[in-house]
Amino acid sequence: MNCYVLGLATYPATLQAGAHRLEEMVYHTARAALDNAGITRRELDHVTLGACDELDGRSISSMLMAMPAGAYLVDEIKVTDSAATALCLEAARLQSEEFDIGMVASWCKSSKTDVESVMRLRGDPFYTRPFGINLTLSDALLAQAVAHEFGVSAAQADQLAVDAFARAQANPRGVGHTAPDLAAVRNSAYEATPLRALHRAPLTDGAVCMVMASERWLRRHPGHRPLARLSGVGMATDSYRLDHERLSRFRSARKAWEHAARMAGLAGTSAVDVMELECPTVYHEAAYVRALGLTERTRVCPSGGAFAQNPLFCTGLVGAAEAVLQVAGQAGAVQVPGARLAAAHSCHGYAQQGNVFMIFEQVGGENA
16 A cells, blocks of 8 residues: 655644634644645645544534635545544545545544543443443453453553553653652552553543645655655454453454554564554553564554543544654654554544554655
């Protein structure tokens, strides 16, 4: 697959973006992405949006958000699963050869949303909604299954939280949460057994935009140098049931990785230098590392992942931006030396029901 990241931008990480309305957040992020790519909005021939009406608090929110995202007088389409799913659609649009240069835009103001109420409404109205299922409880069910399936102890989970916050604190693009010590994690309140408050990545506000170009467009514009090549994508959705098999087998994650790796021509995860996983809890990280067979050769979430910033709907695309910066040699304080191949991951739905993987390759010389 020959799709290229020409430029990108993320909104400055914050717990609450009080200085800007949602439209302003998206406008400034889109403007920065276009500047980073060295093009104007008029050069875009399409825009792909990843957004959720419920989390935006607006019906058909794209009617208001498409223009700030750069979609004035150009083709626009929207997906509502996740921002990473929007990147998959963007890749398909470029591969169709009907489009040549576009932008993927996604956002989420978690601070303005009653997230748990939104997630409760996603439960089946007859079978799961009466149980009061929400984000916290579904993640706790996953944590219980992961602890049993992979033998992840409470002490191991505590250490993973310490490590995640420490990596996140080093990332200049993160919120800069204070990194807790083991005692602080161990003594933080239970939210739903076995999840403690500091086992979970705090929600933040944010936006992310990527300018994507086809190989044909790059041949016509030799003065533009892409940041990375998107060489493979894969996505899969598992059963809606929250039984032990679904929670512990990580079937959709394994399948999504297999699809992306096959498209990119990779034999397995051992070829990947950096893996940016979307892990809303430390139990997710423990499970993904084991389910994908990741070894010490691959640096997992050097950016701090969701613990650096976690704008819920678009956290996975923020991870993709971090993966691109790694292979472009522009990750700054969290740069992995010699990173040439990076993968990013996103999950959505109750307890990782849906998963997406994106694989990025370095373009040109060593961390060019």
